[in-house]
Amino acid sequence: MSIRNLDDLLAEGVSGRRVLVRADLNVPLDKQTGEITDDGRIRAVLPTLGALVQAGAKVVVCSHLGRPKGEPAPQFSLRPVAGRLGELLGAPVHFATDTVGDSARSTVEGLADGQVALLENLRFNKGETSKDEAERGAFADQLAAFGEAYVDDAFGAVHRKHASVYDVPARLPHAAGRLVLREVEVLSKLTGEPERPYVVVLGGSKVSDKLAVIEALLPKVDRLLIGGGMCFTFLKAQGHEVGTSLLEEEMVETCGNLLERSAGKIMLPVDVVAADAFAPDAAHDTVRADGIPSHRLGLDIGPETVAGFAAALSQAKTIFWNGPMGVFEMAAFANGTRGVAEAITKADAFSVVGGGDSAAAVRALGLDESSFGHISTGGGASLEYLEGKTLPGIAALEN
Ligand SMILES: Nc1ncnc2c1ncn2[C@@H]1O[C@H](COP(=O)(O)OP(=O)(O)O)[C@@H](O)[C@H]1O
Ligand SMILES: O=C(OP(=O)(O)O)[C@H](O)COP(=O)(O)O
Numbered sequence: 001m002s003i004r005n006l007d008d009l010l011a012e013g014v015s016g017r018r019v020l021v022r023a024d025l026n027v028p029l030d031k032q033t034g035e036i037t038d039d040g041r042i043r044a045v046l047p048t049l050g051a052l053v054q055a056g057a058k059v060v061v062c063s064h065l066g067r068p069k070g071e072p073a074p075q076f077s078l079r080p081v082a083g084r085l086g087e088l089l090g091a092p093v094h095f096a097t098d099t100v101g102d103s104a105r106s107t108v109e110g111l112a113d114g115q116v117a118l119l120e121n122l123r124f125n126k127g128e129t130s131k132d133e134a135e136r137g138a139f140a141d142q143l144a145a146f147g148e149a150y151v152d153d154a155f156g157a158v159h160r161k162h163a164s165v166y167d168v169p170a171r172l173p174h175a176a177g178r179l180v181l182r183e184v185e186v187l188s189k190l191t192g193e194p195e196r197p198y199v200v201v202l203g204g205s206k207v208s209d210k211l212a213v214i215e216a217l218l219p220k221v222d223r224l225l226i227g228g229g230m231c232f233t234f235l236k237a238q239g240h241e242v243g244t245s246l247l248e249e250e251m252v253e254t255c256g257n258l259l260e261r262s263a264g265k266i267m268l269p270v271d272v273v274a275a276d277a278f279a280p281d282a283a284h285d286t287v288r289a290d291g292i293p294s295h296r297l298g299l300d301i302g303p304e305t306v307a308g309f310a311a312a313l314s315q316a317k318t319i320f321w322n323g324p325m326g327v328f329e330m331a332a333f334a335n336g337t338r339g340v341a342e343a344i345t346k347a348d349a350f351s352v353v354g355g356g357d358s359a360a361a362v363r364a365l366g367l368d369e370s371s372f373g374h375i376s377t378g379g380g381a382s383l384e385y386l387e388g389k390t391l392p393g394i395a396a397l398e399n
Pocket of ligand 1: 205299356357359
């Protein structure tokens with residue numbers, strides 16, 4: 001891969017120059033307090049930001065957080081992230097209360113050499129995620145005006161054809177940041193000939209995104225274990241009642257076809273923890289996967305499933321895991337994720353965990369991060385990378 005990296009940019013000299021950095025600061029926030037519950041993605045960009053600060057650049061950081069719909073929504077503000085980033089950098093981060101408006105302009109203009117600014121959430125602007133090239137391009141023009149060079153360190157978003165990821169690098173001298181380079185280096189080990197058996201575990205809640213990846217991944221893997229919010233569309237395809245569980249109705253047929261063509265590679269839950277409501281104190285029971293009561297929703301995989309998944313994982317030589325097995329943020333529904341994560345750490349295999357929430361789960365459950373081969377900041381991004389797809393954010397850096 002011939003992409004310019006941060007060192008090439010630093011070698012040219014960035015002192016006094018404005019460098020626009022696309023980061024993935026999409027961190028989990030506590031729904032009640034709004035506090036950051038895991039700062040792993042902020043820590044992950046510190047090597048790039050630190051190097052630019054030290055080199056005397058005026059660093060303008062931009063990111064998305066959550067999935068606001070193209071207009072400001074206070075619960076998705078990056079303000080708490082600016083505070084935490086400042087603590088970690090050991091210097092205040094200047095926060096712009098808009099992304100490309102008056103506040104952003106004056107914040108960027110006011111930066112001294114070696115100072116850092118963070119713009120408000122990119123997705124407060126329709127142009128960021130627009131499918132219309134002209135609308136995206138117009139927003140990219142506004143963003144690009146804040147930098148004399150562009151660095152992409154948002155590995156978790158490189159699979160998105162969004163203005164800040166895809167269109168801005170076409171407008172500025174560009175380079176890949178340290179995190180993007182490291183992620184690509186490690187994940188490329190899984191795209192060649194991974195040592196077999198190669199077992200992939202999928203869960204989480206971004207069901208439609210990830211169902212699309214399964215088709216491409218199936219021929220490459222020996223076993224595909226499916227839990228989390230992902231599994232109910234498959235259980236439905238098998239003709240089972242899934243109650244009010246997360247369901248992608250229009251994908252039921254696709255899942256049925258995948259099961260038929262999977263040659264027995266796909267393992268689904270045999271039992272699930274079904275609850276009365278999506279709440280930490282909801283009444284819940286372990287039920288058979290083919291017997292979820294119609295008024296209940298599955299919030300975790302059950303103990304028999306964990307044992308079956310653990311047995312498959314114990315045979316593996318290469319493991320990739322994306323997506324929690326249940327709503328691990330609530331103690332009552334964290335056992336499946338804990339059980340699978342522990343089984344991965346015990347396996348004599350090269351293991352990669354990908355995804356903002358999966359990585360957060362590893363830390364929240366107090367597991368030893370060093371017992372995984374690699375913890376990736378990107379879930380969807382790493383899955384699409386493993387699929388062998390050309391990712392828009394990487395392609396844009398190659399040009
Ligand atoms: N059965 C389930 N029903 C609803 N949400 C679930 C379920 N299992 C897991 N989740 C949720 O999935 C979220 C993570 O999904 P996702 O974003 O796809 O993972 P990642 O960030 O690791 O790629 C977590 O917040 C978790 O609570
Ligand atoms: O959290 C992210 O991806 P992930 O949940 O697949 O790890 C990235 O920040 C991308 O977010 P998006 O899936 O809303 O584009």
